[in-house]
Amino acid sequence: MENHSSEVVYVGDNYDEDMPATERELAEDATWKIIQKNTFTRWCNEHLKCINKRVANLETDLSDGLRLIGLIEILSQKKMGKHNKRPNFRQMRLENVSVALNFLEAERIKLVSIDSKAIVDGNLKLILGLIWTLILHYSISMPMWDEEEEVEEKSKATPKQRLLGWIQNKVPQMPITNFKGNWQ
Known part of the structure; x- marks a missing residue:
């Protein structure tokens, strides 16, 4: 007897044809997610290069808050408040990310469901949402588009x-x- 469970089966870069389209779109290696992650990483690095920092992996490299703070300082052209320069412990990383998110809130940039825990824990969906919010606010809204x-x-x-x-x-x-x- 065959098993027709909703188990996801991948072969190389190809998805199992029987997988529902919604499952394919939500899969960890969905094409849109990979493209968005690569594009947003390049966008971050384009801005971070002026302070000699870079992001290799969005899920892990923003977790200590230092690159995130650096990116926001570059974009906003304002200095961030006091934060931990060497965040060795989880609590210090959470505090750093909170400094960055609180700064964005003070700048009247609306963040939906994004908190410091999501960034520190590497929640890719919310990190992509945060970066998209930064792109919308600091790049797309800039006068050069108009x-x-x-x-x-x-x-x-x-x-x-x-x-x-x-x-x-x-x-x-x-x-x-x-x-x-x-x-x-």
Whole structure:
């Protein structure tokens, strides 16, 4: 008798064909997750290089809070409050990440369900969410994206809408109207 459980079976880079699409999308090595992780790592490193720091693995390298604090200081162009320079213990790492998250809160940057424990414990989904929030706030919202727009239009469009407009402007031959179906 065959076993038809919902067990995930991978062969190389290929998923088991019987696996439901939702399970494939949530799998640890789902293509979108790998691409997002690599892209966000490169984005972090692009900013961190000016202080001679880098991230090799988002899940572990932000856990002591030092690179996260460095990244936020670079992006915000403000100095962070007092933090542990050598966070050897878990409590010190939690405190450092809390310093960074509290700073973002004070800057009125909304973080949903992201706490210091999630970052210290390497919760990839929430770390990716945190980095995306930083990208939205500090990169996409910056004036360089709005060179051709009028001032009144800038204040009404969301960062996501402005990014889509920028992409449409850069590749006018491609009919891109959304971030889902058009990317396939």
